[in-house]
Amino acid sequence: MPSLEAGPDAPAASPSSHARRRAVAVLSLLGATLFWAGNYVVGAGAVQSIDPLSLVLLRWAIAVVPLLVIAQLVERPSWRLVLAALPWLATLGVFGLLGYNLLLYVALEHTDPFNASLINAFNPALITLAAAVFLRERLTPVSIAGVLAALVGVLIVLSGGNITKLLGAGFGPGELLMVGAICVWTAYTITGRLAPKVPPITATAVQALVAVAILAPISFATGGPTLPATDAGLGSLLFIAVFPSVLSYLLWNRALTVLPAGGAGVFLNLITVFTAILTILAGHSYTAAQMIGGAIVIGGVIVTNARSFRRPRRS
DSSP states (O other): OOOOOOOOOOOOOOHHHHHHHHHHHHHHHHHHHHHHHHHHHHHHHHTTTSOHHHHHHHHHHHHHHHHHHHIIIIIOOOHHHHHHTHHHHHHHIIIIIIIIHHHHHHHTTTSOHHHHHHHHTTHHHHHHHHHHHHSOOOOOHHHHHHHHHHHHHHHHHHHTTOTTHHHHHOOOHHHHHHHHHHHHHHHHHHHHHHSOOOOHHHHHHHHHHHHHHHHHHHHHHTTOOOOOOSHHHHHHHHHHHHIIIIIHHHHHHHHTTTSOHHHHHHGGGHHHHHHHHHHHHTTOOOOHHHHHHHHHHHHHHHHHTGGGGSOOOOO
């Protein structure tokens, strides 16, 4: 999942050129969210043969070199300033690239990818709520209504359509882990808004390096990482390391050079939509509670972020 930091302002262009750039940006967002959805579906298969800690370690170990190369070629960062921001980037790496993904992959051992993505769809609403509490960002009545609607949708998903069941049975382990994952990603997002500004691909590359540096000693102290034993497992690992780990970030940050961050953020809801489509195409079953609850979650998140749909006024 991405940061919502805006990219550099684009130079003035003709209306037709601007329309083409917006179309390419929208296609980039579609590609990025499709690949992130693939992380759920392919990740659910990958954890059948690779333990979650090894999967996170190998994912970022493979992705870190191309990310560093692309960051240097595209963003040409001031590495002195990057080094000064290293404590912030290390914290972000622990929350986002390590903590979120580790909880996600452990959750996928206990719940299906569609269910996990439906709970994840509540994340933008949770971030809005956390920003109001910790960053003193304004929370409007419409935003509050959206957060509450999204929460009801999540409860429908968690309970299988019978919310009163949660009072007796509580959460399943996979669902509880996904709730933990979105809480960790919320902490990542709030911390990122306070951190010094670092070019986004560079920031991702350094965070990946931090995740590998932390996980590698732990993994080797417990017997070393689990390597894929089958061609399917290897294919899953390479897909996760290349598409959601590298290409999604490139496409997302390309789009942010054209579109406002708030408007782009609404596209994150497509992760759930694409996960549903991929899950159905893969032959997995789904329930009415998942479909209804997911629709309510996405609707609530869109209401929460309604201001992102408004065109900025011309001065």
